[in-house]
Amino acid sequence: MNAQSSVDYGVGARFSVAVMADDYADIILTALAEADSSGLEVTTDDVSTHVSGTEDRILAYIGAVIAGCARSGHHVSVHLLLSRGCPGELACELPPDTLAQGAEPPQLPVAGITAAAHWSLYPLQDGAEGDHMRHIYAAIEHARELGVEVRAEHYATRLDGDLNAVLQTLAAAWLMVGREVQHVVSHATLSLNSPTAKPGNNANNQPSAR
């Protein structure tokens, strides 16, 4: 196994943030400008934003952009994709069974903003002996340790908690599974400030901001 830098190893993310307000463009552009992108390569187009760098910087940056948008008080919906172990575009450019240097799960401060997520984690390229569910159960146990409420739903696991605890859960699971599986992808839809969030859906009694 050769140690790989995060960029060589294809560590990165795509995310799109939607702010449901007439002044969405100003809110998103301000949040992007105020978030610290040092050490990252960030490319935005009309569909989503691609971010590559180390895991902790990626998560801190995305957390800051989402928090900046959510502090407007408007309803915010996010689609987040985390990927590792498959650099390149259509085809992976790494030989199979290459494992990355094991980064520690990012530590993020409490955001003070409640988020709900529908989260899916896909261990890919884990070979014939792969046991997806073992990795996924471990990841869900870790989420509970982070104070995030966890509930299974169809095609996704629901997470409710502080925005940064939810993001730490996603990142920790992605990294934990990545210690054994080369190509690990995670997708999540996050919802913040939803007017239809119910207290019963949410560990932290999410307020309706609108």
Place this chain on the structure above:
Amino acid sequence: MNAQSSVDYGVGARFSVAVMADDYADIILTALAEADSSGLEVTTDDVSTHVSGTEDRILAYIGAVIAGCARSGHHVSVHLLLSRGCPGELACELPPDTLAQGAEPPQLPVAGITAAAHWSLYPLQDGAEGDHMRHIYAAIEHARELGVEVRAEHYATRLDGDLNAVLQTLAAAWLMVGREVQHVVSHATLSLNSPTAKPGNNANNQPSAR
């Protein structure tokens, strides 16, 4: 191989539609009310909407909801998840290597609305002999046949074309791979009416609606 109904086989979707306007709630609720949900089970919460039924009904319904929102002229962002072959919540309730009855790829009318998508397709549970890339190359060739412009990007394939042709591409790939692989998941972010869409990004010269 036993033939399974679409519900037994876990055929379904999750999607969330964000409309970037102050009156987003009215626009989304109207689009949901006007879309034909016959034959489907539809459950909406504050994060996303779960839809189960046959492939053609699921795609027609989601296409109608997205089109209804996009006809407002506002910028719309969608996260769509298609899943097959893994019914249940946390764990799949089907024995491995169960294949579904091969549904034909849905045929949808031209929507008359341009969409751009970042699309990822994951063949899961395809065993030791699995060849993800073969399935994915075939799916991309099918997209081109549907008149959709295709471009590889990091972690996703970009699709540009009529909304329903883009959705047909996603559905056809999901079904095509599903003829050989039990559990197939696809995720896409779709963007419509983006003010930053550039003609060079788009086969159909997407107009800026705002």
